[in-house]
Amino acid sequence: MTPLSKRFNLTVHCFLFVVFLVISPAAIAQYSIGGKVLSHANDGIPKASVQVLNSNIATATDEHGNFVLDRIPSGTHVVRVSALGYATENHTVLVDGNVTLDFQLTAIENRLDEAMVTAQKMESDPHDIPSSLSVVGAKQVEQQYIWNIMDVTALVPNLNMANPGDGRNVASLRGITTTSYNQAVATYVDGVNQFGLDTYIPYLQDVERIEVLRGPQGTLYGRNAMAGVINIITKQPTNQTSGLAEINVGNYGQQRYLLGIRTPLVKDKLFFGASGMYNGLDGFYTNDFDGSHYDKQHTVFGNYYLKYLLNSQWAMTLNFKHVENRNGGAFALIMGLDDAFGNPFHLTQNAKTEMVDNSRNVSLSVNHFGNSINFSSQTAFQSNYRYYKDPIDGDFSPLDAISIVNDYGKAWNHVKVVTQEFKLSSAPSKDIPLHWTVGTFLFHQDAPTKQGTYFGADAGMMGEGTPTHATSILTNAAINRGAAVFGQLGYDFRNGLELQAGLRYDYEHAKLDARGEFQPDGGDVMVTQPDTAASANFHALSPSFSAKYAFDETRHVYATYTRGFRAGGISQLSSDPSEGSLRPFDPEYSNNVEVGSKNMLWNQRLQLNLAAFYSRVNDAQVPTLILPDAITVTENTGRMESMGIELEATTRAARNLTLWGNAAFTHARYLDLNTAGEAGNVQLKGNRPVFTPEWTGFLGAQYTLPLGVSNRQQLQLGVYGKFIGQQYFTVENTLGQEAYSLLNANIGYSYQGYELILWGQNLADKRYADYAYDFGFAAVHLGRPATYGVTVRKRFEL
Numbered sequence: 001m002t003p004l005s006k007r008f009n010l011t012v013h014c015f016l017f018v019v020f021l022v023i024s025p026a027a028i029a030q031y032s033i034g035g036k037v038l039s040h041a042n043d044g045i046p047k048a049s050v051q052v053l054n055s056n057i058a059t060a061t062d063e064h065g066n067f068v069l070d071r072i073p074s075g076t077h078v079v080r081v082s083a084l085g086y087a088t089e090n091h092t093v094l095v096d097g098n099v100t101l102d103f104q105l106t107a108i109e110n111r112l113d114e115a116m117v118t119a120q121k122m123e124s125d126p127h128d129i130p131s132s133l134s135v136v137g138a139k140q141v142e143q144q145y146i147w148n149i150m151d152v153t154a155l156v157p158n159l160n161m162a163n164p165g166d167g168r169n170v171a172s173l174r175g176i177t178t179t180s181y182n183q184a185v186a187t188y189v190d191g192v193n194q195f196g197l198d199t200y201i202p203y204l205q206d207v208e209r210i211e212v213l214r215g216p217q218g219t220l221y222g223r224n225a226m227a228g229v230i231n232i233i234t235k236q237p238t239n240q241t242s243g244l245a246e247i248n249v250g251n252y253g254q255q256r257y258l259l260g261i262r263t264p265l266v267k268d269k270l271f272f273g274a275s276g277m278y279n280g281l282d283g284f285y286t287n288d289f290d291g292s293h294y295d296k297q298h299t300v301f302g303n304y305y306l307k308y309l310l311n312s313q314w315a316m317t318l319n320f321k322h323v324e325n326r327n328g329g330a331f332a333l334i335m336g337l338d339d340a341f342g343n344p345f346h347l348t349q350n351a352k353t354e355m356v357d358n359s360r361n362v363s364l365s366v367n368h369f370g371n372s373i374n375f376s377s378q379t380a381f382q383s384n385y386r387y388y389k390d391p392i393d394g395d396f397s398p399l400d401a402i403s404i405v406n407d408y409g410k411a412w413n414h415v416k417v418v419t420q421e422f423k424l425s426s427a428p429s430k431d432i433p434l435h436w437t438v439g440t441f442l443f444h445q446d447a448p449t450k451q452g453t454y455f456g457a458d459a460g461m462m463g464e465g466t467p468t469h470a471t472s473i474l475t476n477a478a479i480n481r482g483a484a485v486f487g488q489l490g491y492d493f494r495n496g497l498e499l500q501a502g503l504r505y506d507y508e509h510a511k512l513d514a515r516g517e518f519q520p521d522g523g524d525v526m527v528t529q530p531d532t533a534a535s536a537n538f539h540a541l542s543p544s545f546s547a548k549y550a551f552d553e554t555r556h557v558y559a560t561y562t563r564g565f566r567a568g569g570i571s572q573l574s575s576d577p578s579e580g581s582l583r584p585f586d587p588e589y590s591n592n593v594e595v596g597s598k599n600m601l602w603n604q605r606l607q608l609n610l611a612a613f614y615s616r617v618n619d620a621q622v623p624t625l626i627l628p629d630a631i632t633v634t635e636n637t638g639r640m641e642s643m644g645i646e647l648e649a650t651t652r653a654a655r656n657l658t659l660w661g662n663a664a665f666t667h668a669r670y671l672d673l674n675t676a677g678e679a680g681n682v683q684l685k686g687n688r689p690v691f692t693p694e695w696t697g698f699l700g701a702q703y704t705l706p707l708g709v710s711n712r713q714q715l716q717l718g719v720y721g722k723f724i725g726q727q728y729f730t731v732e733n734t735l736g737q738e739a740y741s742l743l744n745a746n747i748g749y750s751y752q753g754y755e756l757i758l759w760g761q762n763l764a765d766k767r768y769a770d771y772a773y774d775f776g777f778a779a780v781h782l783g784r785p786a787t788y789g790v791t792v793r794k795r796f797e798l
Helices: 003-022 138-143 337-342
Strands: 030-038 049-052 058-060 066-073 075-082 089-095 099-104 132-137 159-162 170-173 185-189 207-214 228-234 242-250 255-266 270-281 297-309 314-327 355-369 373-388 402-405 414-426 434-455 470-492 497-520 526-552 555-566 588-601 606-626 631-654 657-677 680-683 695-707 713-724 740-751 754-761 769-774 778-782 787-797
Touching: 030 089, 049 066, 058 066, 066 075, 089 099, 132 138, 132 606, 138 207, 170 185, 337 769, 337 778, 470 526, 606 657
Parallel strands: 030 099, 185 228
Antiparallel strands: 030 066, 049 058, 049 075, 075 089, 132 207, 159 170, 207 228, 242 255, 242 787, 255 270, 270 297, 297 314, 314 355, 355 373, 373 414, 402 434, 414 434, 434 470, 470 497, 497 526, 526 555, 555 588, 588 606, 606 631, 631 657, 657 680, 657 695, 695 713, 713 740, 740 754, 754 787, 769 778
């Protein structure tokens, strides 16, 4: 048994023993909460949802607005009440006997919803969390046509995302950016860590909300949450049968179809949910080599739930997601900025292929909501199989020079990840000032890659000594394992002051087996690098401290210190003999300080958040692209600092009018950065990190105009503007994009659950580089041109 296996077993056995001790049944008084949900006119509201947070206890009101919640343990609970057409509210209720009370809701046109998030791995009000946190609700996702995670760029302060065209987003937040397969921003979908860029699902459908935590979240989330965390929560089934059907058609052959249903199979016991999406696009690029559409693509995405409530305390949820993506132009890169902007969306590549990208994600969650202690377990399996049916162009030109081959069978380029998290936490209660969370996280990743670089008849033009009519084959089989334990403790002094401290320890073991081969066309395979292996161990401590002071329920200030880390690893084998084989690189660390305030003003009609931050990054991981293999070699060669300020506001400015806005500034610079140049090492002190605009901004307005006396018909108008400041795509700061703005808008009509919407994105048809890289020449991927279309949507509830 390996040392890591012993760590796994010891960690699991100890944790399960503690679980056995703490979730044993204990006698405690249980009561009921009953009453009515009323409108401003004191009329009962039917089908309103009434839920006790951090529990399985929920119900819907009858036709007169009456409800009863049973088996409520004594103590203080938060009850969340929502209804169609009304602002959602969170109410604190003291239960020391049977309680009867009424909840009077305000029409949605007159105040903001009170949000609920799971950012700290329990249901809570984001106003109470001492950290910068943005919440994009289901309505915003629909109204602003957020179909991909990258569409949240600038909608969240200091968040920027880029995409080279293959569907894998490069995220940057507060100057900390994704530069390799180790992400800077951790992404979770329904509680499952999207472990790497391979197993990452960027597509969005049937979304309940998107939570974006800015700043390191190492204590609760661990590895690769160095810049922050994106939590995506999809809509789950309840006792209310509901569903959605949607058709979208637009220019460039855009077709997007959605269908979803959520329903109880056995009331109060067994629930089922399913949603599916098809997205098709003819593509934006023309391949002048033969006049064809270059990036024609289509995607199928399915999301399925089966939820079982054993009783009011135990719940089990099985979730399965699958994505099948076919992309006829995974890397739509134009050679040179002049060509990219002078002749946009035209490229010339001779090697044409289709990328096959299949992902699977299955998870089982078990939750116990105890009278004083909660327990949760989540087991997840993720896989991604990604290959090109034919060799893909590696020189991005009409030359028969270099192409990339990776279709070597399903045993290769098929990444698999297993994760397991156990967590114990105190049941939320305002009666007990002490609250805590402890847990453990385990993972195993198997990433076998095999890639060939084919040198065609024109390869000699790429440099002296370059072979022709031959393939260089590199095999890199990586296995990564890790275990972590974490804990967080908070104390409420009951005078407005609350302190919180946390600590996480991560241990990882990385192993890489590699082999290099060379095969002339029609000839035998020759071994250029015999089988070789390397391994490395990594450790990380992630402490955090925070202090929050509440002047009252609507005005809070906070200060935090956090330490984040990006996981270490082993660089892949390349065909460049000057590169050290299988060179390990260490984790990257950051120390971060933040102060901020959160304010809910004007009778819940204005939310105003302000934050200032400073980050210091050590052992910065700086990747180097090795050509022609297109393999990244990473070294710890830099130090960096980042500082900035963020202002975020949401207001129900007038009846039926909602305004959103934010402005964010980041000053990020390398304090030390040695990188290889043509004449030796080059010091790039003072340069800016890649994909980091100094400014981001957003301003949006959504207006709803009721039609008719009954208000059953509505006219909706939305206008949204994004601003992304100047940024660079290379650490040398020689290739960049000037500041630009995007304008999106929509106008729609709704009647009894039916909606007809006309929409447009990038209406000014702004030309901008979304992604670029220096291959010895600038390779540029342009952002989307002006797109527009029509949506037909039908919602239903039974």
